[in-house]
Amino acid sequence: MDILKFPENCLDVLAQFLIGLSIIKEWDIDEAYVLATASWPYRNLPYDDYIEVLDLLEDERRIWIEWEDNKFGKRGFAQMIYYTNIGTIAPNNNYLVFTSDGTMVGQLSSSFVSSLRNGDVFLLGGSTYRVSSIRGTRVNVTPATGFRPTIPSWTGEANSRTHELSQEVLELLEEVATYTRLEKDPMTIFTGVLGLNRPVAHAVSGFFQEHVATTFQVPSNDLILVEQVEAPLPTYIVTTCRGRAFNLALGHLFAGIATNDNIIVHELSFDENGFMIKLSHEVEIALIPEIFKQGNSKDVLQKHMMESQLFAKRFREISSRSMLNPRRIGAEEVSPKQFQQRAEQIMQKHRQM
Incomplete structure (x- = not known):
């Protein structure tokens, strides 16, 4: 059985929570910390992390802080930003794809772009393209006719296989490999224990026999x-x-x-x-x-x-969730280009700090 795990000490959600508190009234900093740590996911929240989140929110003008009086409260547009951006679902922006002559050839999702690097080849609209650069919400490409894509055009969005299930898979691999090395038929495991039908069991058994004969090794708890x-x-x-x-x-x-x-x-x-x-x-x-x-x-x-696109994507999600970079300001929706530029400004600013 898989162990149920809950995210702990998520600082972007904490930032959202603190902005919400500031709307209600002015808060004593220590009193708000006690309230935050009363929630199970934040029971072990380091006080220094809490202060850094407050400091960041003040720096980005989401709250004001009086350190001498040990208090914080809301700034002008905090309430409007809070109620129009509350939630934890990450935004998913589309990127425009342009060739070197300025022709737009399509769009890509941010999830797909997060796995791209300069030089990667991908399939779009039945043609292959090579990535030249990624700037803002724009992917610059050159045609790569005849080249095989290095990035799959679609990958599933299911969660990763859990640690517990992976351990079971490793134990099964080791047991089947031992059977094969001892020249025993692993079909008994596949049909008798796992309940596979004979054609499938025969195919898997043949694969194992070829693999072990070639490498004499399979992954295990102690081996990659x-x-x-x-x-x-x-x-x-x-x-x-x-x-x-x-x-x-x-x-x-x-x-x-x-x-x-x-x-x-x-x-x-x-x-x-x-x-x-x-x-x-x-x-x-x-x-x-x-x-x-x-x-x-x-x-x-x-x-x-x-330096990866994966990190840039995650930072955009977190900057939005923490309301440092809101997607909406009142009734106005921030354009994808402005949203991306603002996320990059925040990242560069605080990386230098």
């Missing part, structure tokens, strides 16, 4: 399988069977290690079982466990993600 594929460019397939969320983090860490060595990442794609990465030059695989041993993995991953 890394294979280099014979291809025009160095291509690696990393099989973890730990879910898309894990693979997303590990894949971007791999890409960060490559980027630090001035290696270009040409393609990076994920699924529930692993990821594939295509590079301009070979990378030293032994560097990955060394980075974990040295404790540098978080820094490498963070540095790489900060």
